[in-house]
Amino acid sequence: MDTLLAANNRLSTVESLAHLRGCPSITVLDVQRNKIEDVEVLEVFRDMPKLSCLYLQGNPVVSKIRHYRKKMIAMLPELKYLDDRPVFENDRRCAEAFVEGGVEAEREER
Structure with missing residues (x-):
């Protein structure tokens, strides 16, 4: 499953x-418009090595x-698409x- x-x-x-975390092949994850509140969820995303679209x-x-x-961009090295951009x-x-x-x-990098 990807x-x-x-x-x-x-x-x-x-x-x-x-x-x-047990699905390392997932590249696209759509969990928008749920009720996720805990920032610890970021650790789950970090453990998804191929996640390119969140x-x-x-x-x-x-x-x-x-x-x-x-x-999010800095934390997820494979991310190519975040939300609507x-x-x-x-x-x-x-x-x-x-x-x-x-x-x-950041200014220096620009």
Whole structure:
């Protein structure tokens, strides 16, 4: 299996997604518009080595992660698409610089 579509399923806990750690072949994961709140869910995504397309928007966890897009891009090296926008190589370089050195490092990278 390389695609899992689970949008609008009232998923709310890390446990409801923890089994995905056993699915290293998943490249596309759509869990948008659920009720996921716990930032620990990021560890599940980090353990998915081929994840290239993630739809997480519409979950409370998104607003809990400061600099959400930058952090997700830096954390997931294979990510090519996040929510409603593609991830370009320049986005990745700037996100990685931001995570490592803050706003100044990101500015220098641009």
